[in-house]
Amino acid sequence: MDKVKILICDDExxxxxxxxxxxxxxxxxxxxxxxxxxxxxxxxxxxxKIILMDIKMPKRDGLNMLKQVKxxxxxxxxxxxxxxxxxxxxxxxxxxGALDYIVKPIDSxxxxxxxxxxx
Amino acid sequence: xxxATVAVWSLFLFLHYISKTHQAALxxxxxxxxxxxxxxxFYLLFIVHLLDIYKEKIRIIFSSFALSLIxxxxxxxxxxxxxxxxxxxFTYYADAGAFYILWIALYLMTAIYALFLMIKAMPxxxxxxxxxxxxxxxxxxxxxxxxxxxxxxWYGVLMPPFGEHIIFIYPIILAYAVLxxxxxxxxxxxxxxxxxxxxxxFIGIIYLLMVLFADRFVAAAISAVIITILFTPVKTHIQALxxxxxxxxxxxxIKKEFxxxxxxxxxxxxxxxxxxxxxxxAHEIRNPLTAIKTFTEYLPEKFDDKVFREKFTRIxxxxxxxxxxxxxxxxxxxxxxxxNLKNTDIHILLNDTVALLSEQLxxxxxxxxxxxxxxxxxxGSDPEKLRHVFFNILxxxxxxxxxxxxxxxxxxxxxxxxxxxxxxxCGMTQEQLSRAYDPFFSNKENGTGLGLxxxxxxxxxxxxxxxxxxxxxxxxxxxxxIGS
Numbered sequence: 334m335d336k337v338k339i340l341i342c343d344d345e346x347x348x349x350x351x352x353x354x355x356x357x358x359x360x361x362x363x364x365x366x367x368x369x370x371x372x373x374x375x376x377x378x379x380x381x382k383i384i385l386m387d388i389k390m391p392k393r394d395g396l397n398m399l400k401q402v403k404x405x406x407x408x409x410x411x412x413x414x415x416x417x418x419x420x421x422x423x424x425x426x427x428x429x430g431a432l433d434y435i436v437k438p439i440d441s442x443x444x445x446x447x448x449x450x451x452x
Numbered sequence: 453x454x455x456a457t458v459a460v461w462s463l464f465l466f467l468h469y470i471s472k473t474h475q476a477a478l479x480x481x482x483x484x485x486x487x488x489x490x491x492x493x494f495y496l497l498f499i500v501h502l503l504d505i506y507k508e509k510i511r512i513i514f515s516s517f518a519l520s521l522i523x524x525x526x527x528x529x530x531x532x533x534x535x536x537x538x539x540x541x542f543t544y545y546a547d548a549g550a551f552y553i554l555w556i557a558l559y560l561m562t563a564i565y566a567l568f569l570m571i572k573a574m575p576x577x578x579x580x581x582x583x584x585x586x587x588x589x590x591x592x593x594x595x596x597x598x599x600x601x602x603x604x605x606w607y608g609v610l611m612p613p614f615g616e617h618i619i620f621i622y623p624i625i626l627a628y629a630v631l632x633x634x635x636x637x638x639x640x641x642x643x644x645x646x647x648x649x650x651x652x653x654f655i656g657i658i659y660l661l662m663v664l665f666a667d668r669f670v671a672a673a674i675s676a677v678i679i680t681i682l683f684t685p686v687k688t689h690i691q692a693l694x695x696x697x698x699x700x701x702x703x704x705x706i707k708k709e710f711x712x713x714x715x716x717x718x719x720x721x722x723x724x725x726x727x728x729x730x731x732x733x734a735h736e737i738r739n740p741l742t743a744i745k746t747f748t749e750y751l752p753e754k755f756d757d758k759v760f761r762e763k764f765t766r767i768x769x770x771x772x773x774x775x776x777x778x779x780x781x782x783x784x785x786x787x788x789x790x791x792n793l794k795n796t797d798i799h800i801l802l803n804d805t806v807a808l809l810s811e812q813l814x815x816x817x818x819x820x821x822x823x824x825x826x827x828x829x830x831x832g833s834d835p836e837k838l839r840h841v842f843f844n845i846l847x848x849x850x851x852x853x854x855x856x857x858x859x860x861x862x863x864x865x866x867x868x869x870x871x872x873x874x875x876x877x878c879g880m881t882q883e884q885l886s887r888a889y890d891p892f893f894s895n896k897e898n899g900t901g902l903g904l905x906x907x908x909x910x911x912x913x914x915x916x917x918x919x920x921x922x923x924x925x926x927x928x929x930x931x932x933x934i935g936s
Contacts (some may be wrong), residue, residue, distance in 0.1 A: 347767050348739060438741035438746075
């Protein structure tokens with residue numbers, strides 16, 4: 334069986350590389366630096382099933398992005414990652430269609446469980 | 453008003469009782485009616501205000517005042533008080549005139565009507581209102597009943613006016629209600645009491661002067677006329693005087709309140725800033741923590757992987773450095789160093805700062821143009837803090853330029869020294885510009901968002917100023933005003 338393709342969208346190399354370490358064994362990974370790159374990558378690659386996306390990013394914030402992804406690519410599941418631990422942001426993300434919400438510093442087991450639940 | 457009329461009435465009643473001469477007793481007996489005829493409409497006015505039915509009952513209030521005014525016209529005629537004569541233990545006590553029955557009728561009607569209004573309003577009132585009405589009701593019944601005992605003797609019925617003592621319970625009950633059930637705004641009560649006490653004093657003085665210098669009935673008539681004519685203008689003047697005095701008293705109070713409010717506002721502003729800082733801190737520290745945590749977790753498993761080891765060293769090292777730098781900047785933001793003013797050469801400072809950034813300028817293919825037009829450029833300021841300001845602004849300018857560009861630094865001087873730093877970088881949107889000084893708000897990928905916050909607070913501390921002009925794609929201009 335082919336590996337599920339996941340798009341990781343975060344502007345920080347440290348976070349991208351951490352997620353690579355956690356997920357590279359079980360999943361096929363694609364990376365994006367910002368919102369625009371994320372949209373382009375989903376457009377080009379319809380095999381992307383899951384997106385892990387940071388809420389705070391330059392140019393366009395993650396919640397804005399989430400709205401567009403859910404509108405233009407309803408088949409793609411989105412998990413939000415954030416350094417802000419406020420209930421309001423989590424609630425807003427879930428309301429906009431995110432399926433889960435991971436708080437930094439991310440826990441490898443939580444990331445894996447969260448993704449497995451979606452597959 | 454009600455209390456004032458009752459007070460004046462009580463004063464004349466007392467004077468009436470102690471009058472030793474026929475003339476004085478007749479005068480006080482008549483004078484006491486000037487206030488007593490107004491007790492009823494003022495009482496009614498108080499009741500409708502208490503029950504919040506003033507608007508609906510305005511006609512009745514007017515009628516009551518009109519009737520009182522008509523009665524007032526007869527106050528100094530034998531139709532109201534015929535004469536005074538010795539009765540019971542009193543040296544002199546008033547004899548009722550022909551029209552006196554009208555006053556008693558009005559007295560009874562007002563009492564019954566007011567009691568009816570209060571009882572009617574009771575069921576629909578809230579708890580506090582109910583308590584207020586209850587106290588006023590008790591006080592009213594006692595006063596009317598007590599007051600009623602004064603009048604039989606006027607008609608020669610030999611019943612002592614024992615009930616008048618009960619009337620003194622009335623202010624006690626109302627005072628209790630004022631304090632316990634917020635019957636009235638106590639400040640208004642104080643204000644009004646001062647006004648009407650002064651007014652009573654004025655009436656008393658006129659009366660005394662007349663008694664001392666004029667003749668009997670003439671004195672009474674003249675004083676009544678003078679009091680009637682002067683009552684309103686004097687009242688207005690006294691009221692204005694009291695208000696002025698009171699306002700002066702309260703001005704300091706208002707200032708104090710304002711200071712308190714301002715402090716609370718500042719405190720809440722501080723709390724908001726702390727919340728923003730905390731949220732920003734969380735993000736700025738949790739991001740590098742993610743990398744440190746994950747790389748450490750995978751270290752045993754991937755120890756032999758050369759690529760992993762290379763990434764570990766680079767990423768974890770940089771992230772630790774980043775946390776350290778965030779904390780350093782935060783500390784500087786939270787607890788700035790004290791101001792250290794000394795003779796400062798702005799031009800040397802600018803040159804030094806540009807030199808400090810030369811490596812980045814070359815790397816980013818940026819040319820710096822200098823036009824130092826300020827005469828000397830020397831002034832009393834804090835060079836360390838200014839260096840920090842210039843460094844941050846120049847660093848922002850460099851980072852806003854992507855594929856080579858220019859930075860223009862100029863100075864000019866009038867009363868202040870102005871430093872202008874303009875770049876040909878990417879610029880900012882109006883939304884980004886409006887948040888430029890917010891701590892932890894950054895347009896850069898790896899910015900902490902503290903740079904301009906610190907610059908802003910330093911410029912404030914130096915009693916200078918900063919203006920940023922920027923448009924997306926058009927570059928940014930920062931103008932610094934530095935005072936000595």
